[in-house]
Amino acid sequence: MIDHDGAGSVRPLTRAWVGRHLKGGERIVKSEVLHGGVTAEMRRLTIRTLDGDIRDLVLRSFVAPFFVEHAEDWLNREACALTLLAGTGVPAPGLVAVDPTAAYCEYPSLLMTHLAGRTVLEEEGLESRVPLLARQLVAIHALRPAERPREYEAWTTADTVVVPKGADAAVWAAAIAVIRRPAPPYEGRFLHRDFHPGNVLFDVLPSRPAGARITGVVDWAQPSWGPADLDVAHCSTNLALLHGPAWGLRFAEAYEEAGGMLAATASERLYWRIRDGLAFSEAVQWVARPWRKAGRTELTTRVVEERLDAYVTALMDVLG
Known part of the structure; x- marks a missing residue:
């Protein structure tokens, strides 16, 4: 806008x-x-x-x-x-x-x-945009800078997580227990650290939403060195909140289909994705506001909170 x-x-x-x-x-x-x-x-x-x-x-x-x-x-x-x-x-x-x-x-x-294009947050054409997002993130992770950015910083702790109203307390307690463990070992990659649909510009014609192409990646305020899983987790959480938990799970698959490498074990993958998902629990209202301003008026704080709960539950079911 x-x-x-x-x-x-x-x-x-x-x-x-x-x-x-x-x-x-x-x-x-x-x-x-x-x-x-x-x-x-x-x-x-x-x-x-x-x-x-x-x-x-x-x-x-x-x-x-x-x-x-x-x-x-x-x-x-x-x-x-x-x-x-x-x-x-x-x-x-x-x-x-x-x-x-x-x-x-x-x-x-x-x-x-200034880069051409616009952010696209609507549902239409999402199926074709997700693989584009995945391929773009693989390309970012393939960079090998002569000077590495600083090591990533975690955005939440087990003691600051806010359990959503009505959530299954046992599920969230198990999820919080996941991030109390030490971080798994990882092979470092160049990370955007805030890669999600709101920071990607697309060229897309209203008459051909499936023919979108990426024209830019913006907001490089927190480049970091860390696991590819962390960037994948962040985009996955955003997709889950914008479009539903299934799309959060789908993005990791699309990343691997595009040639990206994730952690070897389910428990390691769960750690990074749960860590990012739980970080959103502390800022649901803050996250939802710009999406509504961008036209997704149905994404009230409560709707986003419910999607976060459903996504955390899905992660624990699939990877836990």
Whole structure:
């Protein structure tokens, strides 16, 4: 979703900073608020060149106090990731400039190139999009950077899990017990760490939803080194909450069909998928809000909570 507004809506200091990173004679002629993100304020900036042509850039600014506190780390990591990804074949934005400490802008900000396409969260065409997501993730995991990003960080603990209202207490207790165990050994891979349909752009015609193709992967704020299972688990949980538990289970199959390698044993696979699923229990309302803004109005907090419960139960049944 995009809201159109004037170029003047870009904050004055930020506008001046962007201007210093434009080519001679270029100027901002329009800005558009991009909805769907959770952590940052996003704008598409339309730039008019000296000869009258148009090009677009994207401005990410961390505004909310909690996210400003983490902005320096996240923006530096994203800038490094975008630099690393240039020329790899992974369709990521190109880095233009970064101000991670708000030395020049009102808020910590990153300026990058704009990618064509849009996020697609609707049900129609999902069967054809899931294999595309899987193949794209396999390609990301195949990267071997000269300098590894930092080791992954877990996003939940056994003591902070929130058991959904009405959930089977025994099932959730067993699931929580899974993540009390030490993490299984793994072969490290380059991870996006937040790979899911909301961070993937598609070119898809309304008349041909099955003919979609991926045009970009965005939000590289937390690249990490860790098990491929962790990225697969995260996308699986998102699919389960967006489209139902069966799609969460299906994504891991699609990843292997695309040539990806997952943990060898069911107990190891269960660990990573349950760990990611339980992390969502602490932020169901936060996760569901941007999906509703993007048009999935039926995904109330309660609906998403029920899907999470059903997905955790399914994982325990299939892999437990």
